[in-house]
Amino acid sequence: MTRIEDGIQDTEPIRFLELLGLDEEDLAGYSIRLNGSNPEWGKWSDLPDAYYSSYDDLMKWIFTKKWPDKDKATAQIHTRKVLQFIQLKPENPHPTQWLFVxxxxxxxxxxxxxxxILYRYNEIPEYASLKARAVVYYKRDPGYTGVVFNLSNNEERRRDFLKTMTLEKIAQSPVSALPFPGYENVRLTHRQLVAAVNNEEWRAALGSVQAVYLQTDRRTGWGITWGPPTHGKEPRTVCCRVGRNTRPETTPGETSSSETSAPDTSRRTSSTRSWRSST
Structure with a gap:
């Protein structure tokens, strides 16, 4: 709802669960799982990145009931339905932004x-259009440290989520739910790259500058660099090996302005980086 008083527009927040069409009675059949990040959790220290680079593993992780090193189940889901969210900004120790997955x-x-111990699951297709696109605001109670919120047996909790979990934005595509990191920090996995080339915001941002791109196969360490077309010519490509203390290999008479980094062989995927051109 939007109302205008004395020339000032006051917009009431959109309640996300109401946007899904869920009321308090519906929520009695749901749990909500807020999956946070932790710098000490290895590849789970950045869940939005894991969503693209290790999607299948991430889904298993957010549907884990009990980890082998725990004496009891710390993420038990007591209901037949669950809404899953991941922390959007991994560097925030007190997260308030969550990506609906x-x-x-x-x-x-x-x-x-x-x-x-893990759960088997089926996605509810009714809500798939908002998957990895809806960013919500929710400030969790610091007194509760669990990741699963059982809504079936707590009327006050249902009302709290209905009232305070609000929509921040619905992104055009999954990758644009992530903030554009700046030209010097573009480093995309293959999943992210596929989404980015189909996203107007990212295409406009990357298309407005001349840059050198490095695409790397992380299984082998080999990559290809290419730059912007000049004088009507096709972009030049250079094959190179990416590793510690190495420089791209070029053909005689050619140079490359791309930087190099050690390949991440733990992920069987490719990645793309960009560097702004000085020309």
């Missing part, structure tokens, strides 16, 4: 060889 029917459980 889907609504799911919770099925049965299974145990992996290492003792980890």
């Amino acid at each position: 889907g609504a799911y029917d919770v099925l049965d459980e299974y145990t992996e060889n290492d003792g980890k």
Whole structure:
């Protein structure tokens, strides 16, 4: 709702759960899982990056009920449905921005060889259009340290989520839900790159400057650099090996202005970086 008084526009926040069409009675069948980040969790220290670079592993992680090193289940889902969110800004120790990553029917459980207990699940297609696009604001109670909020047995909790979980934005595509990091910090995984080339905001930002791009196969360390077209010519490409203390290999008479970095062989994917050109 928007109202104008004395020339000042006052916009009431959009309640996200109402946007989904869920009322208090509906929420009695749901849990909400807020998956946070931690610098000590390795690849789980940046969940938005993991969403693109290790999607299948991330989904298993956010549907884990009990980890092998824990004496009891610390992430038990008590309901048949769950709304999943991941922390949007991993550097924030007190997160308030969350990326919606889907609504799911919770099925049965299974145990992996290492003792980890996970849930099987099916995505609820009704809400898929907002998956990885809806960014919400929610400030959790500092007195509760769990990640799963059971809404089936707590009327006050249902009302709190209905009232205070508000929509910040619906991004055009999943990758644009992430803030544009600045030209010097563009480093995309293959999943992010596919999404970015189909996103107007990212295409406009990257298309407004001349830059040198490095695309790396992290399995082998080999990459290709290419730059902007000049004088009507096609962009020049250079094949190079990316590793510690190495420079791109170029053909005689050619130079490359791209930087190099050690390949991350822990992820079987490719990545793309950009550097602004001085020309």
